[in-house]
Amino acid sequence: MxxxxxxxxxxxxxxxxxxxxxxxxxxxxxxxxxxxxxxxxxxxxxxxxxxxxxxxxxxxxxxxxxxxxxxxxxxxxxxxxxxxxxxxxxxxxxxxxxxxxxxxxxxxxxxxxxxxxxxxxxxxxxEYHSAVWQLREMVQKRELGDLYYLDTARLNLGLYQNDCNVLFDLAPHDVSILNFVLGATPVSVQCWSSHHAHQLEDVGYLRLHYKDPDITANVHVSWLDPCKVRRVTMVGSQKMVIFNDLESEERIKIHDKGVSQAPQLGEDLTQPPMSYRYGDVVSPHLVMNExxxxxxxxxxxxxxxxxxxxxxxANGLAVVEVLEAAQLSAAQGREVLLEEVRGxxxxxxxxxxxxxxxxxxxxxxxxxxxxx
Ligand SMILES: NC(=O)c1ccc[n+]([C@@H]2O[C@H](COP(=O)([O-])OP(=O)(O)OC[C@H]3O[C@@H](n4cnc5c(N)ncnc54)[C@H](O)[C@@H]3O)[C@@H](O)[C@H]2O)c1
Incomplete structure (x- = not known):
């Protein structure tokens, strides 16, 4: 109608x-x-x-x-x-x-x-944000080399909510970004959460394990942090990327830097174990529609x-399943398989x-x- x-x-x-x-x-x-x-x-x-x-x-x-x-x-x-x-x-x-x-x-x-x-x-x-589409494209085209891990941080002082904890308030954004960027849903979740200034949890750490691609992503959400942070970091063997949503320009920065193991030095502990590579930092142009x-x-x-x-x-359900698994993990202090909440x-x-x-x-x- x-x-x-x-x-x-x-x-x-x-x-x-x-x-x-x-x-x-x-x-x-x-x-x-x-x-x-x-x-x-x-x-x-x-x-x-x-x-x-x-x-x-x-x-x-x-x-x-x-x-x-x-x-x-x-x-x-x-x-x-x-x-x-x-x-x-x-x-x-x-x-x-x-x-x-x-x-x-x-x-x-x-x-x-x-x-x-x-x-x-x-x-x-x-999932309607051009910076997030850019992250997904970089993963699909393997522009970072082998993807090592992802990390997200969504922190601020507030805004406290009355009817859901910080996991259900803030982590939906990060889980939806990660699922979208990786084109997959996690197979298991570990979560630590705590409440300090409120009866509901105001700080949470999630670790999401994906199987295909085989990768781990860390999510930190907090209503109880002195600094406002809205950041997604992707670290690969060739390049590293930061999406900072608080930047008005240059929201994505691609760092052409990395590390590799130094040649075998045997017992020589006077030499550093890794060699470091530092290159340009590039910020791609994004067409920013709200x-x-x-x-x-x-x-x-x-x-x-x-x-x-x-x-x-189904996309909404996939995120809620991860949050439910995270709650269970925090309550029971163990890793929870998504299959468990999928019943x-x-x-x-x-x-x-x-x-x-x-x-x-x-x-x-x-x-x-x-x-x-
Ligand atoms: N997508 C995003 O980026 C984003 C950002 C912020 C909030 N949100 C979501 O938006 C929703 C609202 O968050 P908010 O921060 O605007 O909350 P809010 O408290 O500012 O507003 C909620 C409004 O709902 C009204 N309301 C409550 N029960 C109602 C009912 N039964 N019928 C009609 N109106 C009712 C209240 O009077 C209030 O005006 C939440 O689900 C939140 O997670 C999404």
Whole structure:
């Protein structure tokens, strides 16, 4: 169901992130009307100062007759009930990260969307980021030589959340980036987390083991760090790369440097064990379209064309499974196999890396290389 003049999109939850969706939806030609759906009347009031044509509803029930699709940007514990309600009414749904707070809920949402024949997409914004496409291309083309390891850090003082810990708040970004860049999902997870200033865990370290390619990735997330850090590092035998999302320019820097073992020196401990190679640092030009705009435009395109989203329900589930395995690992102090949280090894209708996802995004910005 779509309006003849364009899509009618409702944004459920118009706080920090939902208000950004409202902004980018306004620049999409395919969107005819936009509704603010939030029980807090101040949200609609503030947004209508900049966007006077906004419709406003206190809850999803009131809004459903007036929208074709919804973007859910509410606290994570509300994602499942809101998404199931919208899906049951035949509305297309995009859910902010994390898709759900556990894998069983994510599976239920996927099954409901399939049964109702509507789009279910997850807001893994970094998979719409040209810097992340560049990282993926470098891995695919083996530009770093043998990939040794990956490391991510997403740290700051805050923003503390009420209904999910730092793993479910921040790590979805890193797990989604790693899965996307490596074109795989991990086979096992180790996690250490702790809580200090809050009853929920505010610091977490994850180690993800991938099998194909055979590689380990470390993820550090924290709401309790003096410095804001948003960094992905990839270290290879030939080159090393840093993606620093806090840089306004030169977000990716490729360091042509490395190490190799020094010739055998026997028992001579006076010589260094490694020799070091230092070369140029290159920052490739990136076409920077705002990732959220690319993502929302892609959602609208999928609704209108029936195209399978780049980040569909299975992609969201793959990330939630890793987070669930991480929680279990932290609680039990052991490595957890993804198979354990997959239980009966549910066969997904859409693979985590959907082959249909080679679709070009409609703003002309195609993900670099063979996306999926
Ligand atoms: N993709 C990204 O980069 C990114 C960035 C930030 C946040 N997020 C995600 O966006 C979501 C919202 O985060 P936030 O920081 O904007 O939170 P927020 O607290 O600023 O806003 C949440 C809003 O939801 C409203 N709300 C709560 N329950 C509701 C309900 N049942 N129906 C309608 N509205 C309801 C609240 O009134 C509030 O306005 C989370 O899932 C978060 O993980 C994604």
């Amino acid at each position: 779509t309006n003849a003049t364009g899509l009618r999109v409702g944004v459920v939850g118009c706080g920090y992130w939902g208000s950004k969706h409202i902004r980018v939806l306004h620049s999409l030609e395919s969107v005819a009307t936009i509704a603010v759906i939030d029980p807090n009347p101040d949200r609609a009031l503030q947004l209508s100062r900049n966007y006077p044509a906004l419709e406003a509803y206190k809850n999803l029930d009131e809004a459903l007759p007036h929208v074709d699709a919804v973007i859910i940007a509410t606290p994570p514990s509300t994602h499942k009930p809101l998404a199931l309600k919208a899906i049951a009414a035949g509305r297309h749904v995009m859910v902010e990260k994390p898709l759900a707070t556990n894998a069983a809920d994510a599976r239920e949402m996927i099954a409901a969307a399939e049964a109702r024949g509507v789009v279910l997409m997850v807001g893994h914004t970094f 990732p959220l705009l690319v993502e929302d435009e892609h959602f609208a395109d999928c609704v209108l064309s029936g195209m399978v989203p780049l980040t569909g329900g 009966s090894k549910v066969v997904l209708a859409e693979p985590a890396m959907a082959p249909q996802a080679t679709a070009v995004l409609s703003n002309g910005s195609a993900p670099i290389g063979d996306l999926r």
